[in-house]
Amino acid sequence: MERSRPTMKDVAIAARVSLKTVSRVVNGEPSVTPDTEQRVRDAIETLGFLRNGSARMLRTGQAGTVGFVVEDIGDPFYSALSRGMEQVMRAHESLLLSGSSEADAAIERKLALAFCERRVDGLIVVPTSTDHSYLLPEMTAGIPVVFADRPPGRIDADTVLTDNVGGSRQATAHLLAGGHRRIGYLGDNPDIFTAQERHRGYLEAMTSAGEPVAEPWVAMGSTTTGKVRADLTRMLAGPAPVTALICGNNRISVLALHALAALDIQLAVIGFDDFEFADLLHVTVVAQDPGELGRQAAELLFQRMDGDSAPSRRIVIPTRLLPRGSGELPPSAL
Amino acid sequence: MERSRPTMKDVAIAARVSLKTVSRVVNGEPSVTPDTEQRVRDAIETLGFLRNGSARMLRTGQAGTVGFVVEDIGDPFYSALSRGMEQVMRAHESLLLSGSSEADAAIERKLALAFCERRVDGLIVVPTSTDHSYLLPEMTAGIPVVFADRPPGRIDADTVLTDNVGGSRQATAHLLAGGHRRIGYLGDNPDIFTAQERHRGYLEAMTSAGEPVAEPWVAMGSTTTGKVRADLTRMLAGPAPVTALICGNNRISVLALHALAALDIQLAVIGFDDFEFADLLHVTVVAQDPGELGRQAAELLFQRMDGDSAPSRRIVIPTRLLPRGSGELPPSAL
DNA sequence: TTGAAAGCGCTAACAT
DNA sequence: ATGTTAGCGCTTTCAA
Numbered sequence: 001m002e003r004s005r006p007t008m009k010d011v012a013i014a015a016r017v018s019l020k021t022v023s024r025v026v027n028g029e030p031s032v033t034p035d036t037e038q039r040v041r042d043a044i045e046t047l048g049f050l051r052n053g054s055a056r057m058l059r060t061g062q063a064g065t066v067g068f069v070v071e072d073i074g075d076p077f078y079s080a081l082s083r084g085m086e087q088v089m090r091a092h093e094s095l096l097l098s099g100s101s102e103a104d105a106a107i108e109r110k111l112a113l114a115f116c117e118r119r120v121d122g123l124i125v126v127p128t129s130t131d132h133s134y135l136l137p138e139m140t141a142g143i144p145v146v147f148a149d150r151p152p153g154r155i156d157a158d159t160v161l162t163d164n165v166g167g168s169r170q171a172t173a174h175l176l177a178g179g180h181r182r183i184g185y186l187g188d189n190p191d192i193f194t195a196q197e198r199h200r201g202y203l204e205a206m207t208s209a210g211e212p213v214a215e216p217w218v219a220m221g222s223t224t225t226g227k228v229r230a231d232l233t234r235m236l237a238g239p240a241p242v243t244a245l246i247c248g249n250n251r252i253s254v255l256a257l258h259a260l261a262a263l264d265i266q267l268a269v270i271g272f273d274d275f276e277f278a279d280l281l282h283v284t285v286v287a288q289d290p291g292e293l294g295r296q297a298a299e300l301l302f303q304r305m306d307g308d309s310a311p312s313r314r315i316v317i318p319t320r321l322l323p324r325g326s327g328e329l330p331p332s333a334l
Numbered sequence: 335m336e337r338s339r340p341t342m343k344d345v346a347i348a349a350r351v352s353l354k355t356v357s358r359v360v361n362g363e364p365s366v367t368p369d370t371e372q373r374v375r376d377a378i379e380t381l382g383f384l385r386n387g388s389a390r391m392l393r394t395g396q397a398g399t400v401g402f403v404v405e406d407i408g409d410p411f412y413s414a415l416s417r418g419m420e421q422v423m424r425a426h427e428s429l430l431l432s433g434s435s436e437a438d439a440a441i442e443r444k445l446a447l448a449f450c451e452r453r454v455d456g457l458i459v460v461p462t463s464t465d466h467s468y469l470l471p472e473m474t475a476g477i478p479v480v481f482a483d484r485p486p487g488r489i490d491a492d493t494v495l496t497d498n499v500g501g502s503r504q505a506t507a508h509l510l511a512g513g514h515r516r517i518g519y520l521g522d523n524p525d526i527f528t529a530q531e532r533h534r535g536y537l538e539a540m541t542s543a544g545e546p547v548a549e550p551w552v553a554m555g556s557t558t559t560g561k562v563r564a565d566l567t568r569m570l571a572g573p574a575p576v577t578a579l580i581c582g583n584n585r586i587s588v589l590a591l592h593a594l595a596a597l598d599i600q601l602a603v604i605g606f607d608d609f610e611f612a613d614l615l616h617v618t619v620v621a622q623d624p625g626e627l628g629r630q631a632a633e634l635l636f637q638r639m640d641g642d643s644a645p646s647r648r649i650v651i652p653t654r655l656l657p658r659g660s661g662e663l664p665p666s667a668l
Numbered sequence: 669t670t671g672a673a674a675g676c677g678c679t680a681a682c683a684t
Numbered sequence: 685a686t687g688t689t690a691g692c693g694c695t696t697t698c699a700a
Contacts (some may be wrong), residue, residue, distance in 0.1 A: 005475045007677055018687045023679065031685055048471030053452040054391040055677035058692050063388075065431070065452075074417035074625075076410050076610075083408035086434055095448060097399070097431050100420055114429060118387040118399075137382030141339045258614060276410075277611045280592060291408075341693055352671045357695065365669055389693035392676050 006047040014043035026051055057119065066301065067115030068098040069108055070126040077250075077273065077290050078126065081148065084294025085124060092302055094121065105129035116143055122301045124148055132157070144304035148297040150193045151314075158304065160297040160315045164194050164272075167286040167319030168201025168246070171270040174284075174321055175244045176209050179331050180268060183211075184235040184242035186228065186252050187220040195220065198248050198272055217242055228255040229263070236265065243331040244268035250275040253283065266334050270327040284327025286319045293317055340381040348377035360385055391453065400635065401449030402432040403442055404460045411584075411607065411624050412460065415482065418628025419458060426636055428455065439463035450477055456635045458482055466491070478638030482631040484527045485648075492638065494631040494649045498528050498606075501620040501653030502535025505580050505604040508618075508655055510543050513665050514578040514602060517545075518569040520562065520590055521554040521582035529554065532582050532606055551576055562589040563597070570599065577665040578602035584609040587617065602663040608656065618661025621654045 008026070012019045017036055024032050025040040032040075043049070057063050066089060070078045082098065089096055097115055101108035108128045115123060116138045123145045125132075130153035139145055139157070146158040175183050185202045188195035199220065206213050216238065219231035235242045245267045247253040253271030260267060271278065274287035296315050342360070346353045351370055358366050359374040366374075377383070391397050400423060404412045416432065423430055431449055435442035442462045449457060450472045457479045459466075464487035473479055473491070480492040509517050519536045522529035533554065540547050550572065553565035569576045579601045581587040587605030594601060605612065608621035630649050
């Protein structure tokens, strides 16, 4: 049943023209008589011809494809980022080759190199690995690389980041302005870049407001139900219990909200990262803009692909505080 | 700065062997002396050689790539589906070329054909268009196509679907078993396949239980805040107000929950589709398994790519009812 | 075990 | 306006 695919040559024979004329029609080059053009188009239609992209690419060196390596494309944050990229790519008639690294440095590397082997025109990476020197030969060979959400390791390259420090500072300042002084911080694993930055923003805001931070108020690596519950208990025990809480990412926000509900405790809460239904739950958050992260990364990439060879750039996307109730509870209400 | 990329020929010269020997090493073919192999590997390392995938593909006809056309990769449901596919693809050493159609039939077509032009080994499509005859030449030429989540239009092809009718029937039966008789249904736009199916499941369950369905209880196209609110008001007005509600998808569930909260009305509620934090909100849902949908679609595709040419198959993935409270409210409590 | 030659399907450069 | 030739970088086939 499986007819072998017609090539330009087959079309040329069917239309009684030369191969090059078919190529002209397919590529919309001028200087083809309407009459011949029609003959060629008919032949294309009849045979069901579709140009072979690999052959074309081998000749032109242009893939019309961008590679995207991310931790998990199923994560809403990254799929929103991916969507932002796609908007820009569509405008540039480029397609997306994507793969999830599953937070495994070896997979990240494998994917990135597989994309380079396919000669993508550019690469956008949400890094998991801390050493990207493996990309140096590719970058030298002319494949531009932009890092998104986290900075690269051991190489210098374009990077687009969320203002993690600023967002966290903003959340802390908001709670301080609301009259809170004993503010707890529940962070992600401290070897994650964004976790460090957000933690730092909290500390900076407290310090610059002249507020002390007691040791039991801060817990990093609160990524399980048990750990969150224990950390909260510790924050609330003793003579100086916290009256407010900042959660370092949306997974932690959910765990903390669950735990607070289970323990029947009221606290002012601000989460870093917006999440679906946070509005329904009246949770105040510092929202990132993953779509914008993706758009900016893609824009920058296309600039590089267009030959911009200025020194590497770092773009920082601001966050927005969305007050919804949970972050506006006064300390007196608790 | 931009050195042109080394080819196998360059490597061959540097290692003082023939081009074919380099090819053998790169492809792990046997019958190469350890000594020569080492020389070649050294040259590859030194030059930073990376095989050109297009050239390879042009020769072999194997892309090692699968195309994926979806409505919106940023939608959590589809990104979960995509992740399921990816698991299978990783096992088969294949990469994913993906694109969002934005529910536009023209974009869907353009993306699918762009993938075919790149000679993907197979195609997975979440259809938006209702006419997929444009894929016939490609399928004839040997590119297997599997449709996911919705069936294709005007062609016969492999399809993997959720049991929409069954899930909806299950939700209705659950409410009936809980003592409800006046059950409302808030559905999506009726020209969407899944919306029709779910609506049908509801009607079937009511009918087979011998329960009448009053006209104001059913509303399709409830996709905006205003429409949902109006539909709910209508369901609750009159002599026979509903005591329970089924929401046709998770977007509608959220709108309905918002509206019910705003109107300060209590109803038993079951949503079709699980959503993040539905557990936190105690919302009973009929959960689909998008990951499984993706895995099955990919498995089926790989079978076809491996030469399976049996008649086209239709796989139906069952749903699961997750009782969390909102669907277990007895009518007497309202 | 290794190499030489041909050619995959297309486009670029150069005729006509 | 159309055609001819060469060659992109690799794998396949065949020979040494």
